[in-house]
Amino acid sequence: MTMMKSRPQRWVFAAALSALIGACAATPQATSPGNGTVSPTTPVAEPPGDPVGTPESAPIAGPTGPYTPSGNRDMDIWRDDFTARAQSQGRNPAVIYSLLEGISPLELYLSEDVNVAGTGVADQAEFAKPVWDYLRTAVTTSRFETGQVKLMELAPVFDVIEQTYGVNREAVSAIWAMETNFGSYIGNYDAANTLSNMAVEGRRRSFAESQIIALMKIVESGFADRAQLGSGWAGAMGQTQFMPTTYLAYAQDFERDGKADIWSSAPDALASAANYLSQSGFVFDEPWGIEVLAPGNFDWSLADGNERRMSTWKAQGISPIRGGPFEVSDASFAELWLPAGATGPKYLLFKNFDVFKTYNRSNSYALAVGLLSDGLQGKYGPVAAWPTEIPRLNNQEVKQLQQALNTLGFEAGVVDGIAGTGTRASLQRFQKANGMVADGYPSKPALSAVLAALGS
Numbered sequence: 001m002t003m004m005k006s007r008p009q010r011w012v013f014a015a016a017l018s019a020l021i022g023a024c025a026a027t028p029q030a031t032s033p034g035n036g037t038v039s040p041t042t043p044v045a046e047p048p049g050d051p052v053g054t055p056e057s058a059p060i061a062g063p064t065g066p067y068t069p070s071g072n073r074d075m076d077i078w079r080d081d082f083t084a085r086a087q088s089q090g091r092n093p094a095v096i097y098s099l100l101e102g103i104s105p106l107e108l109y110l111s112e113d114v115n116v117a118g119t120g121v122a123d124q125a126e127f128a129k130p131v132w133d134y135l136r137t138a139v140t141t142s143r144f145e146t147g148q149v150k151l152m153e154l155a156p157v158f159d160v161i162e163q164t165y166g167v168n169r170e171a172v173s174a175i176w177a178m179e180t181n182f183g184s185y186i187g188n189y190d191a192a193n194t195l196s197n198m199a200v201e202g203r204r205r206s207f208a209e210s211q212i213i214a215l216m217k218i219v220e221s222g223f224a225d226r227a228q229l230g231s232g233w234a235g236a237m238g239q240t241q242f243m244p245t246t247y248l249a250y251a252q253d254f255e256r257d258g259k260a261d262i263w264s265s266a267p268d269a270l271a272s273a274a275n276y277l278s279q280s281g282f283v284f285d286e287p288w289g290i291e292v293l294a295p296g297n298f299d300w301s302l303a304d305g306n307e308r309r310m311s312t313w314k315a316q317g318i319s320p321i322r323g324g325p326f327e328v329s330d331a332s333f334a335e336l337w338l339p340a341g342a343t344g345p346k347y348l349l350f351k352n353f354d355v356f357k358t359y360n361r362s363n364s365y366a367l368a369v370g371l372l373s374d375g376l377q378g379k380y381g382p383v384a385a386w387p388t389e390i391p392r393l394n395n396q397e398v399k400q401l402q403q404a405l406n407t408l409g410f411e412a413g414v415v416d417g418i419a420g421t422g423t424r425a426s427l428q429r430f431q432k433a434n435g436m437v438a439d440g441y442p443s444k445p446a447l448s449a450v451l452a453a454l455g456s
C-alpha cells in the first residue's frame, strides 16, 4: 500500500543551514538541536514547500453531472443539495462531480441497525480499556523494532525534519506508529465517500461537509489527485491520518515534486506530522513526561490537573524514578498525573504531552506516543507496575460514582459514565474530605467508600 523501502532522495547541499531554517517561516522554534545530528556539511534537502504543491494554472474541466443514483434516497437528496451549496461557495463543478459521483451508502454509517452506526466516545478503545490493556497493543516490541529500522533508513530525512520543524524524530516516529503502524495501514475508505456518509447520517453533518469542501480545494489546487484521497472510516487520510482541513493547513511536500503525498511518501507524511506538531507548540528536546516517585506522606490531591513549577514539585519530595537529577529546569512547569492512581506509574507532564493530545485527545493515546518515543531512545517505561489487581469500574459503575458524588455535593458534573478530569477531581475532593489517599482513581474500593458515605 505504501512505499516503505528507502527511495532515492534528491539531496542538495544547502548553502547555509540558517537559510534553510529561515525559509520556513512557520517554524516556531528554529532550534539548533543539541544532539549534533546535523552539521553545516551534512546533506540536507531543500526546504519543504509551504504549504503544499504547486497550484494548477488552468481550472479543472470534466463532466459535471448528472449523478448516477447512489441507491440511497437520503444520500441522493443530500448530494444534490450539497452540490448546489458547494457551487455557490465557488467550488469547481467538475471537481464536485468527481468527488461525489461514486458515493454509496456504507453499512457503518447508514445501516438500518442503529447499533452499527453507534460510535460514541465511550465505545472508543482508548476510553473503554484499562490504560495497561490499551498500552499492551499500542506500545509493542514490534513497534520499537520497526521504529529503529525506520529511524536508520530515514535518518537523513529526520535530520532535516528536526532542523526545519524543531520536533524530535522519535516523537514523529511514535505518532507515525500510532496512526498507521509506520504507514502500513492507512485505511481502505475513500475520503469523499466516507465523509458523504457521515454527512447523510447527520450527527456531524456540518463537520463532514466542511471536510468535503476541503477535499474539493485540495483537488482544485492540484495538491493531490482525486484518486489519491484514501482514508480511514472517519475520513482521516494517509500515513499521518490528517483530516482534509488539517491537510490543507499543515501538509508538506518534503520531496518537492509538487504534491504533498501523505499517502505513499513517507518523507512527505513525516514532514507533515512534524509541521503539525511544531505548530501545535512542540518544544524540542523537552521531555513529554517524566516518571516519578513520591514520598510516603505525599499529598495526592496535588495531582489535580494544575501545573506547578519544578521547584515546587522538588520541594514536595518528587524525584525521577530512574534516579539522577531532573532533566528540566526548576523554572519549568509540570502537572502531576496518576493514570491509575497512587499505586501505579506517576508522571510529571510537560507541554509536549498536550501537543500529542492535539492529534488525539485521549490521555492513553498521548501516553502511548510518549512511551514509544522514549523507547525509541532506549528508555523503556513505565518503570513502576500497573495496579492490575485493583478492580476498576465499568461505565455503569462510573455513572453510579458520579451520581453519588453529585448527591454528596462534590460536583462530579454530567453523569456520563466516563471518568474524566471532572469526575476524578470530584473524587479527590471527597477522598481528601474523608482523610483517604486522594488520588481520584475510580476503583471499586473508591466507589464503595463513596456509597458508604451516601448511606450514612
Ligand SMILES: [Ca+2]
Residues within 6 Å of the ligand: 252, 253, 254, 255, 256, 257, 258, 259, 260, 261, 265, 268
Ligand atoms: Ca511530494
